[in-house]
Amino acid sequence: MSDNGKDIPVVRMENIVKRFGTITALNGVDFSVHRGQVAGLLGDNGAGKSTLIKVLTGVHTPTSGQIYFEGELVDIPSPQVARAMGIETCYQDLALVNQMSIARNFYLGRELVRRIGPVRWLNVRGMSQKARDALRDIGIHIRSPNEKVGKLSGGERQSIAIGRARYFGAKLLILDEPTSALSVGETRKVLAYTQAAKERGLGVIFITHNVSHVYQAADTFTIIRHGELVGTYTKDEVTEMDIADLITGERER
Amino acid sequence: MATIAARLQPARRWIIESPISGPLITLVVVLILFSLFVPNFLTVRSMSGIVNAATLTGTITVGVTLLMIAGEFDLSVGPMMAMGAFLFGLTVEGGNPVLALLLALLVPALMGAINGFIVIRTRIPSFITTLSTLFIYRGIVWLFSGGQMFQTIQEAVIYDVFNGRLDFLADAIQGANFRTAALWWIGLVLVMQYLLVRTKFGNHVFATGGGIGAAAAQGVNVRRIKVICFILSGVAAGFAGVLLFSQFKTVRIATGAGEELKAIASAVVGGTLLTGGSGSIVGALLGVLIISMLRTGVVLTNLIPADNFEAIVGVTIVAAAIFNHWVREQS
Structure with missing residues (x-):
């Protein structure tokens, strides 16, 4: 190359x-x-x-x-x-x-999860923060990562x-x-x-x-x-x- | 003035954004109205009666609501409930309560899986698919039971586990006629609600029902999600059969007839969209309680013949659907 x-x-x-x-x-x-x-x-x-x-x-x-x-x-x-x-x-x-929020759309199919042994659950707060930060870094400012996409x-x-x-x-x-x-x-x-x-x-x-x-x-x-x-x-x-x-x-x- | 408005702001936002605010407000309004105008309504006895009457439909509604959020219908829950009750009753009678429970859950699960596979393989709308399996499964129940009802007078511990009286409550509080089945129902609601809003699976259920193309484009296995939801709908219906047999120790071929529409009505009153992608299991619980409360309230008023209660349900469904829609539109 x-x-x-x-x-x-x-x-x-x-x-x-x-x-x-x-x-x-x-x-x-x-x-x-x-x-x-x-x-x-x-x-x-x-x-x-x-x-x-x-x-x-x-x-x-x-x-x-x-x-x-x-x-x-x-x-x-x-x-x-x-x-x-x-x-x-x-x-x-x-x-x-x-009908889903910005953060949930952002991570759809790549959700962040926390786990203890076999039990896994969504890291909802982490997804909200990271989605907001990632979009801001790209120059996209959103009101709230929890806002429904349909409202945009x-x-x-x-x-x-x-x-x-x-x-x-x-x-x-x-x-x-x-x-x-x-x-x-x-x-x-x-x-x-x-x-x-x-x-x-x-x-x-x-x-x-x-x-x-x-x-x-x-x-x-x-x-x-x-x-x-x-x-x-x-x-x-x-x-x-x-x-x-x-x-x-x-x-x- | 400004400070009052500011203080009310979080409440306003909750009402607009929470999927259960609509049904919760409806429940409180119905409760207050009946309490004011109907004697003997606001008593422990009628409250426990309302909960007990709601439990079986409520258990079915858990699965039906989940499936509706994923964008599909299940009209075949009635015979799946009857199948669960037959399998459970007969196997407990045969002396094996653990196997009884397993069969009563697994066979309806298989019936649900068949519904799911027909829908994803043929792309026939689930409304039509499960309308036909409603009749087919009723036929299977008929074959399985030999056309006979089954009842028993035998006692078994497992009956008390699933639908025994909570005697200590009745002893402590006059008229507190609660049963263990209500606890199973509420437990099931909480587990499902958690799965729905706090797990990857739940996220994919919302995505599948809300935008199947977008979900698939992001790598969500939408067909698998649908099949799982059909299976869970079968399991919930089978479990309702277990609760039913534990209480009445009787099951007939027609057991569960009409439950499918009651469940859909309850889900809608509870704020779930018929078009999928939006709803709540806790909301569905409230929906079932609202309808049960109306039934009890109407019976106690003596104004309307109890037999004509269904008309009241119809009015409520429309009113609740309009109200829930209005709440949604405020945002």
């Missing part, structure tokens, strides 16, 4: 093909993300964005193609394996449980999901439509957290329809249409307008 591995992509997907019966959802797509980089993944509804991400997160097995994680050829058979590798996905609506705004929820992924050592953060339901102010905040995650050296995949949001946030833009790769462009190669045209197919590559 040369200079702390910065030029080795966190993840590189090569020639990914995914067929469902006779339908080809992905036909030879290449996609990669480096550390400290935000990679925009764009395409119209049904273009294959979410199929590609589901291949990466172990939900679907590719029909053919290779996935390299930190330079190593890997097999990702399940979401659990993807998580163990450090791939965290923040889904639009599925990130948090609304969409932007606050999104930021807590991002903060949680970062705190638990994610190497690759996948944001699925992170700004689609947010107000202008909240969008700005979420974009700022995305930048902060990138500056800490995470690879970030930013999936969206919204060209203007992704244009602010991302370093590269990968566009797919009808399951085919249209191309991957850096910011100085394309304008917002170019990207929109490439998504809809009004202009060919």
Whole structure:
């Protein structure tokens, strides 16, 4: 690994093909993300964005193609394996449980427990304090770690999901439509957290329809249409307008 | 003025945030109203009667509430209770009380596991699944019992352990007709409440019922959680059968009929959401007590025929559900 591995992509997907019966959802797509980089993944509804991400997160097995994680050829058979590798996905609506508190959401599936012999119980106070501290360190200020997530705004929820992924050592953060339901102010905040995650050296995949949001946030833009790769462009190669045209197919590559 | 408001602030927050504040307020209001207007209501005798009448449904409600918090229903608790009572009665009669207890818990546990597996394998809603096993299990009880009721006049220590009279209380206080079954029920409530709010398992129950997708995405084994809750619902129903047989020493095929809806009603009055993800076992205990209190109160008033008590329950469920919703909305 040369200079702390910065030029080795966190993840590189090569020639990914995914067929469902006779339908080809992905036909030879290449996609990669480096550390400290935000990679925009764009395409119209049904273009294959979410199929590609589901291949990466172990939900679907590719029909053919290779996935390299930190330079190593890997097999990702399940979401659990993807998580163990450090791939965290923040889904639009599925990130948090609304009826549970911030602290309980933060530690969901990784609860802190105390134990005496075989008897184990939740370290409720520890989880509250640590969740508050961890979020504050990332720059997210909350009123109380015991507040129910359902009482928060969409932007606050999104930021807590991002903060949680970062705190638990994610190497690759996948944001699925992170700004689609947010107000202008909240969008700005979420974009700022995305930048902060990138500056800490995470690879970030930013999936969206919204060209203007992704244009602010991302370093590269990968566009797919009808399951085919249209191309991957850096910011100085394309304008917002170019990207929109490439998504809809009004202009060919 | 400001200081009074400030002092009231913690109380206000508790009312808004605690899942049991709604049912607790309802219980106190019902208690006060009946005490004021119904003679002989606020007596040790009627209080112990209210608790005793609540115990069996209350025990079933513990499991049903847990399952509802996990986002599922169990309509098959009635025949599981009857199965528990038959197994317990017959095996105690055969001279083996320990095996009797084990069978009365394990067989309903297995029935609960079957409910759970059908739900997670087929994804048929649990309302439909357990509606059909309600009839199937009633049929199994019929086959098992040969269509006969079972009763005994034999005495056994285990009957007193599970549902004996607390004579020392009755001797000390006039009319204090409490039974050991109430202690088992309250113990079960406390254990379950602890499991629910202070363990990883409980956290996963809330997460499964509140947001199954988010829970699964965080690595919660939601299918396992659901199956465990179905099993616990069966165990609680079987245990209610043990308590029932210990008291009446009689069990029929129809034993437990209608308990499933009483349990769901009690859970809702106790603040548990029908949509899952929110609720309390202690709240469910309060819910059962509220309904039992209404029954006793209505009987004592003589205004409404006791047979028409169900109508009052219906009104209460709606009123309590509206009230609990209103409390929730305040935050």
